[in-house]
Amino acid sequence: MAKEIDEQPVIVKNSINEYIDKISRQINIYNFPWKINQISSIFLVGCGTAYHSCLVAKYWFEEYTNFDVTIDIASEFRYRKINFKNNCLYVFVSQSGETADTYAALDLCKKNKMKTCSIVNVVESSIARDSDFVLPIHCGPEIGVASTKAFLGQMLVLYMLCIKLSFDQKKINKKNYQEKIKNLLSLSNLCKKTLLIDSKIQKASKSFIKAKGSMFLGRGYSFPIALEGALKLKELAYVHAEGYPAGEMKHGPLALIEEGMPVVVLAPRDEYYKKTVSNMQEVIARGAKVLLVTNKSKNEVLSENIWETIEVETLSEDLFPFLTTIPLQKLAYYS
Ligand code: M6R
Helix, strand or coil, rough: CCHHHHHHHHHHHHHHHEEEEEECCEEECCCCCHHHHHHCCCEEEHHHHHHHHHHHHHHHHHHHCCCCCEEEEEHCCCCCCCCCCCCCCEEEECCCCCHCCCCCCHHHHHHCEEHHHHCCCCCCHHHHCCCCCCEEEECCCCCCCCCCCCHHHHHHHHHHHHHHHHHCCCCCCCCHHHHHHHHHHHHHHHHHHHHHHHHHHHHHHHHHHCCCCCCEEECCCHHHHHHHHHHHHHHHHHCEEEEEEEEHHHHHHHHHCCCCEEEEEEECCCCCCHHHHHHHHHHHHHHEEEEEEEEECCCCCCCCCEEEEEEEECHHHHHHHHHHHHHHHHHHHHH
């Protein structure tokens, strides 16, 4: 797992090399079988970590495209009474390309003659073989049971697809499009620097393994990253961990916070920052030990009594989900 976490700058670079023409500064999605006006909505489906990448992508697609965006967990999708729509693109995300529920969801769409696309790591897989169009994530074999590099790879392909379709829909202009591509070209390096954050995470992990339970909080695209951080901790350290949208804490879960409980708060300086900091102050007031994951900034964090702060690299808000994921993977690894 440590090896796969460390490989992330390289896989980011490989994927970007596959999809971005550095000279023309264009995202190339060759042979995409549909015209932009044949699609009016997108349905993203996956399980576990792959589902979390769909959840992050929902925020991007809603912000940058005109599509209606729906997401679902494959094991729910396959048994629901879906109103299939001809102008919807059904996207299936799976590292292995063999997950039974995701395959069954794809199969249901195929039987209903829907447009299907898969985002997979294993291109020889059943899901890749049976979908109309495949976008590989180019991560190389993921051997660890806990998915790490594939998550970054899935988010990256979803982001590039979103930005490309956004440009095709003329939702973003050429300047914005090329600015985003320029930022993507720096992502590998930013991941490399973020991976250097180590001893603080290692130290913090000691509190997580001793605790009865822990929480991971975030808003917006940091909410799925909170879910992913909690999933990794459960899966690897057998520690109870809940991922929650920070704004929902006051609707019940705040009752769980007790003296000394470790809580990860994801609060990069974005449009949600102030609101998340206010949620963080509420958990600190109830005695939580907050491990804050934010980004490097000239401005001090607007709060006192934070137990530990981890600062990831800063370039653009769109890249925060990639960078804030890395310390959470390491936290689970050390725990
Ligand atoms: O191969 P898939 O991406 O379809 O697998 C889906 C999930 O089983 C998987 O992401 C799982 O949640 C991870 N191993 C968690 O780390």
